[in-house]
Amino acid sequence: MAPPMSASRFIDILKDEGITVVEVGEWRTHNRNKQGDWGPVHGVVIHHTVTKGTKNTVDLCRKGHADLPGPLCHGVIAKDGTIHLVGYGRANHAGRGDDDVLRAVIAEKRLPNVNEANTDGNVHFYGFECENLGDGKDPWPEPQLTAIAKAAAAICRHHGWTERSVIGHLEWQPGKIDPKGFTMDSLRARVHDLLK
Numbered sequence: 001m002a003p004p005m006s007a008s009r010f011i012d013i014l015k016d017e018g019i020t021v022v023e024v025g026e027w028r029t030h031n032r033n034k035q036g037d038w039g040p041v042h043g044v045v046i047h048h049t050v051t052k053g054t055k056n057t058v059d060l061c062r063k064g065h066a067d068l069p070g071p072l073c074h075g076v077i078a079k080d081g082t083i084h085l086v087g088y089g090r091a092n093h094a095g096r097g098d099d100d101v102l103r104a105v106i107a108e109k110r111l112p113n114v115n116e117a118n119t120d121g122n123v124h125f126y127g128f129e130c131e132n133l134g135d136g137k138d139p140w141p142e143p144q145l146t147a148i149a150k151a152a153a154a155i156c157r158h159h160g161w162t163e164r165s166v167i168g169h170l171e172w173q174p175g176k177i178d179p180k181g182f183t184m185d186s187l188r189a190r191v192h193d194l195l196k
């Protein structure tokens with residue numbers, strides 16, 4: 001069980017990992033904390049955005065839309081590997097997912113197949129939205145994949161977690177396909193190598 005790190009610590013660990021970070025507005029206090037708890041935290045969820053263009057993607061993830069207010073994540077990872085911080089605290093990214101998956105993440109065990117949506121993931125996960133159309137054709141440039149792995153590794157290192165605490169949205173919530181275009185096993189292998 002881990003309390004979320006402070007916003008200042010969050011940006012510091014990302015920079016310490018060698019990631020280029022852009023602060024967007026009052027990201028440190030932009031959150032959905034009035035809607036419920038954030039923490040204890042147990043892992044990191046990786047998403048794709050189904051958008052094109054960094055500015056458009058960052059704006060959407062910061063503000064949200066009529067059906068889902070922002071922030072929609074903590075950081076947006078652009079194609080060039082830059083992370084744009086758009087919020088900190090409870091964010092509308094994980095939604096309701098499988099309690100069996102949460103138990104596996106906490107225990108850092110192999111993930112079960114996701115088959116129910118009975119647990120609020122926005123309480124328990126850091127979230128990164130990654131700029132990609134999510135059609136399986138839009139490329140994932142190496143700088144972007146590197147930044148995704150480094151961001152996840154930085155959080156895992158801070159909390160003393162292994163790569164098993166990093167999951168894809170498709171591993172958390174039934175019916176989700178993101179991230180599409182690379183496997184979570186390949187990403188976890190990168191995180192594992194960074195944590196050595």
